[in-house]
Amino acid sequence: MTDARPYTYVLDRLKSAGLRPTRQRLALAKLLLETDDRHVTAEQLHCEASDSGIKVSLATVYNTLHQFTKADLLREVVVESGRAYFDTNTDEHYHIFHQDTGELCDIPDHALSTLALPEPPAGTEIDRIDVIVRVKSKT
Amino acid sequence: MTDARPYTYVLDRLKSAGLRPTRQRLALAKLLLETDDRHVTAEQLHCEASDSGIKVSLATVYNTLHQFTKADLLREVVVESGRAYFDTNTDEHYHIFHQDTGELCDIPDHALSTLALPEPPAGTEIDRIDVIVRVKSKT
DNA sequence: GTGTTTGCAAAGTGTTTGCAATTTA
């Protein structure tokens, strides 16, 4: 688990993705990429940015999240219809979603390798596989 | 694969779910439950209903889909943020989602049994596990 | 300077809700 990555790491990742390190972009990238394994919604990230004194519009947060996703800095995880989560871990892995709290976390030591992959329908190929383990508080 | 189930089957399923067989409800139930393995969005179902001459409002379609889901006649599958799919197969199984067409289908002969289930976090229990194989057209 | 990025506000999408009118048992 790599924490507190240096400023240059974040900068480099932006640059090698071909994205200009503008003030807003860099600020969001730092929030997202300076530590491992973040799962954020646009709204959350927008709050965090505001809290740390960065002025960014929500629209820019959305645009930035999608740019980052296209550049493979992030991965979108769909767990609830009507809310998009973005995951800073772009490796193959799966998720635990806590239905009561809305908290999403990685299962790093995953069992995907033991999942017998189905034959994709003719003319198609597998893009990715999502596994979401939905948990709820014990009653 | 059971096709063309009799009218009484649909009626019985409604009744045993404690749902009054009103005109709209029965019509939607017939569209959904007379054949196996349907995957519909609210909009789709609303169109189908209109096409077959049944007057239902979209709001009622939404309400009905949620009632059916609560009554275990349907299962909601989240594949895209911003669009809810409902599956008439409530058994444990997983899905292939065609990203280009938006088509969703079951993988009946699934491999979930070989998926090593993770320990749920303390105080929680597994509610369900969703597996979505995302495929795309070969380029 | 030139092209990119930003912010705002407005529009868009899919979904839910409040309430009066209707229907069902």
Place this chain on the structure above:
DNA sequence: TAAATTGCAAACACTTTGCAAACAC
């Protein structure tokens, strides 16, 4: 008739877009 159900329109949450101003190189 009483309670459940429906339809409508308005409200809703989240997301995207158009365009002028600001910015990075």
